[in-house]
Amino acid sequence: MVRQRGYWRESDGSPVTAPKSWEIWAGHAYELLTTVARRYHAIITYGEVGEKVQAASGVRTSALLHNWIGPVLGKVVHEAHRRGDPPLTALVVHAGDGMVGVGYEEVLKVEGLPSIVDEMEREQHAAAARLRCYRHFGAEIPPDGGTPALAPKLEATRERRRRNQEPSPRPLCPSCFLQLPATGWCDNCGA
Known part of the structure; x- marks a missing residue:
């Protein structure tokens, strides 16, 4: 052919x-x-x-x-x-x-x-x-x-980028529920 x-x-x-x-x-x-x-x-x-x-x-x-x-x-x-x-x-x-x-x-x-x-x-x-x-x-x-x-594909890409740019919340102290500093040790209770 x-x-x-x-x-x-x-x-x-x-x-x-x-x-x-x-x-x-x-x-x-x-x-x-x-x-x-x-x-x-x-x-x-x-x-x-x-x-x-x-x-x-x-x-x-x-x-x-x-x-x-x-x-x-x-x-x-x-x-x-x-x-x-x-x-x-x-x-x-x-x-x-x-x-x-x-x-x-x-x-x-x-x-x-x-x-x-x-x-x-x-x-x-x-x-x-x-x-x-x-x-x-x-x-x-x-x-x-x-x-x-x-378009759905473009919107999904934008949403993914937005989520990736958002800083993740810093962990909380398990005792006093305050946000932990970068050291990871609570300034309030030392935990």
């Missing part, structure tokens, strides 16, 4: 140009992301988007995901802006760290906002944009109006 290279139609193996593939995938990505947006606090990874748009379109590629997902999602950013929809690409995060990544800059540019250099600031902006997506596309929102949320 000969392995295809480049971009091709699954049905007959005919070649498709990269730009045409991106255009086709962008339409499928838009539809996919509106579906994701209908579930409160739902997200999807870049890899999942890549596989789902290829499967739905019947157009495949041997190119690495990071070489083509940016142009596809860039088209989604511009289409969402044209339609007056919130930035659907805020729903797409890296599998490894749960972050939207630097490609999110296109959302800021299209919205006429300045670039956000600080990663956590960018993630907070994306979390707020995701909440706008959930509201706009009809997700079942809690009665309090919902809250912006970081």
